Amino acid sequence: MARVLMVLFPLAALGVLAASFWYVAHRLRVLFGLTRPWPVxxxxxxxxxxxxVAVGSAAKSDSAAVGVLNVLGGYVLTSYLFLLLALLGLHALHRKRGLPAPRSGVAAVAVALGVTGAGALWANRLSVEETEILLPGLATEVVVMHISDVHIGHHRGRGYLAKVVEEANRHKPDVVLITGDLVDSRAAFLPGELAPLSDFDAPVYYVGGNHEKDVDAVRAFELVAQQGVRVLHNEAVETHGLQVVGLDYMKPDEDTFDMHPSDDKRTIKSVLPGIPLRSDVPSVLMHHSPVGARYAAAAGIDLMVSGHTHGGQVFPFTLLAALIFPFNRGLDHQDETQVFVSQGAGTFMARVRVGTSNELNLLRLKPGNAPVRVAR
Incomplete structure (x- = not known):
């Protein structure tokens, strides 16, 4: 079934795009009185x-010019999305109330540019969201700063990473957990770009995500480790009364459909049972994507932390992400395992946020039993 969906999903996406091109061109031609359809x-x-192309081809480049095109391309794609939505909305309104056509066209373009501009400004904001989580067997409170999806590259550089580190240090966490997509392109490998990682005041643990694989995971891990960050590869370490388990980016199993499938033949289902865990020490599992939670629950994991979803990043994908990912943002559960998903500290494809925020997640882990929950 997963293989069938891997074929059907891109075909469906291409069909929707083709239909949107026809509709946008048709409405612009009608609203602005253009006579020839094919040029439009x-x-x-x-x-x-x-x-x-500008957005999708930039991962393997560290060129500043490519970076500019990458960012501009993201703004264009976002503007197109909101132009389509505005045209659809105004089309319906026009049929009911008979708005003048040229005025509707200007309004649609203005809405698209206005929402994109506001989203670009909002995407420069970074907030710290605090969540209290009860963990059985924990001796004393542990403050964890969970960071995910910073996407250092063409969208964000050393200055933004320094801001993330400074904000994290200001909250004095006991430990920092970074759950992948720290890098977004080879621009992150330029000298000094990842240097702020060495300025954390607490021990830092890191696992890779799908973007590290897209760029160059080996190089990313080398540079991150050079900053004093512990890179975890399918292993567990003990710190502050916790077992921190770090998994490489992989599929949950062989059958589940994944929009960003890993080329790793291993799966969470096959790897996690082979990692020895103590039953008397609470465990925190780090995996970039919030998939495979049922295998975490089967392994007795107390808390799983992930990112990857961005909460959908831009409306209406905020609605779509909630349908695709059973765990999309915030704190949830899989049986007795609690699952926390960050919306991410950065952006991908477009340096825009609409309906979501860039966030760092301060997790206050406290001794106690989580409320009894009904299994999913």
Whole structure:
């Protein structure tokens, strides 16, 4: 079934895109009184595809020029999304109330640019969200700073990473957990870009995500380790009365559909049971994506921390992400295992946030039993 979905999903996406090109071009032609349809359709498709190429081809480059095109491409894609939504909304309104066509066209473009601009400004904000989590067997409170999806590269550089580290240190955590997608392109490998990682005041543990694999995971792990960060590869370490388990980015099992499948033949289902864990010490599992929670529960994991979803990052993908990921944002549970998912400290594809926020997650782990929950 997973293989079938891997074929059907991109085909469905291409179909939706093609339909959107036709609709946007048609509505712009009608609203602005353009007579020839094909130049408009070709223009709309060309702008979108060009922006998509600029966004999708930048991971393997450290060029500043490519970086500029990458960021601009993200803004174009976001503007296109909201232009489509605005045209749909105004089309319905126009049919009911008979708004003048040119005015509707101008309004649609204004809405698209306005929402994209506001989302770009909002994406520069970084907040710290605090959550209290009860863990059985914990002797004393442990303050964890959970950081995910910073995406250092063309969107964010050394200055933003320094801001993340400074904000984390200000809250004086006992331990820092970074759950992948720390890097977004080879621009993160330029000299000094990852240097702020060495400025954390607490021990730091890190696992990779799908973007490290897309860029160069081996190089990413080397540079991160050089900053004094402990990179975990399918292993457990003890710190502050916790067992911290770090998994490489992998699929939950062989059958589950994943939009970002790993080429790793191992799965959470096959790897996690082979990691020895003490039953008398609470465990925290780090995996980039919040998949495979049922295997974490079967292994007796107390808390799983992940990122990857960005909470959908931009409306209406905020709604879609909630459908795709059973664990999308915040604190949830799988049987007796608690699952926490960060919306991420950075952005991908577009340096825009609409309906979500860049966040660091301060997790106050306290002794006690979590409320009894009904199994999913």
């Amino acid at each position: 359709r070709l223009g709309v498709a060309s702008v979108f595809v060009g922006a998509l």
